[in-house]
Amino acid sequence: MVERKSKKVSESRVEMTELVLPNDTNQLGNLLGGRLMHLVDIAAAIAAAKHSSRVCVTASVDEMNFLGPVKLGQVVRLYASVNRAFTTSMEVGVRAVVEDLRTGDVRHVSSAYLTFVAINELGHGVPVPALTPETSDDKRRFEGAQLRRNARLRRRKEILRNEVARLKKEPKKKKSKR
Numbered sequence: 054m055v056e057r058k059s060k061k062v063s064e065s066r067v068e069m070t071e072l073v074l075p076n077d078t079n080q081l082g083n084l085l086g087g088r089l090m091h092l093v094d095i096a097a098a099i100a101a102a103k104h105s106s107r108v109c110v111t112a113s114v115d116e117m118n119f120l121g122p123v124k125l126g127q128v129v130r131l132y133a134s135v136n137r138a139f140t141t142s143m144e145v146g147v148r149a150v151v152e153d154l155r156t157g158d159v160r161h162v163s164s165a166y167l168t169f170v171a172i173n174e175l176g177h178g179v180p181v182p183a184l185t186p187e188t189s190d191d192k193r194r195f196e197g198a199q200l201r202r203n204a205r206l207r208r209r210k211e212i213l214r215n216e217v218a219r220l221k222k223e224p225k226k227k228k229s230k231r
């Protein structure tokens with residue numbers, strides 16, 4: 054049997070810094086939630102790609118809460134790391150904080166768990182290296198990731214079941230004559 058390669062959490066850790074500019078904000082000069090979600094997705098995708106050395110796609114994002122406003126001119130810092138690797142998928146955790154450069158205040162604004170799947174050129178999932186947790190935080194996140202995955206996959210099953218039921222109820226479309 055081929056031994057599955059293993060990588061440390063620290064090998065795929067990502068830190069990303071962004072300045073909040075006018076295009077990122079609403080009429081009140083607050084960062085748009087969707088823009089923060091985009092930054093979180095990018096930071097997480099880079100961590101997943103570093104771990105797997107593959108292109109990775111977002112399979113799911115767990116809930117996101119925005120704990121307070123981020124203003125124009127403030128700096129957003131994102132910290133992303135792989136919490137656990139499964140077969141072709143990985144859970145990535147991202148923490149976003151905002152820093153006010155004038156006062157030096159740093160505040161937590163949002164955290165999220167995302168699942169990425171490593172894919173090949175045909176879009177098929179490919180196995181990823183195992184993950185070795187090192188610190189006590191790595192170990193806590195590693196343990197939690199298994200429980201969160203179970204809940205996520207239960208939810209996915211439910212969504213797919215509802216989709217099948219919906220399609221069964223939908224009236225069949227007539228084939229167009231051409």
Ligand SMILES: CC(C)(COP(=O)(O)OP(=O)(O)OC[C@H]1O[C@@H](n2cnc3c(N)ncnc32)[C@H](O)[C@@H]1OP(=O)(O)O)[C@@H](O)C(=O)NCCC(=O)NCCS
Binds near residue numbers: 113140142168170
């Ligand atoms: C994500 C994707 C590759 C999964 O492929 P699939 O053939 O549908 O699913 P599979 O059942 O083969 O699962 C592949 C892996 O993804 C995981 N997975 C699939 N859907 C998931 C979900 N909603 N949440 C968490 N994990 C999920 C599975 O558990 C499996 O992980 P494992 O190999 O580590 O056990 C596929 O659905 C896809 O390409 N989705 C679109 C991705 C995308 O374009 N994202 C950007 C936003 S549009």
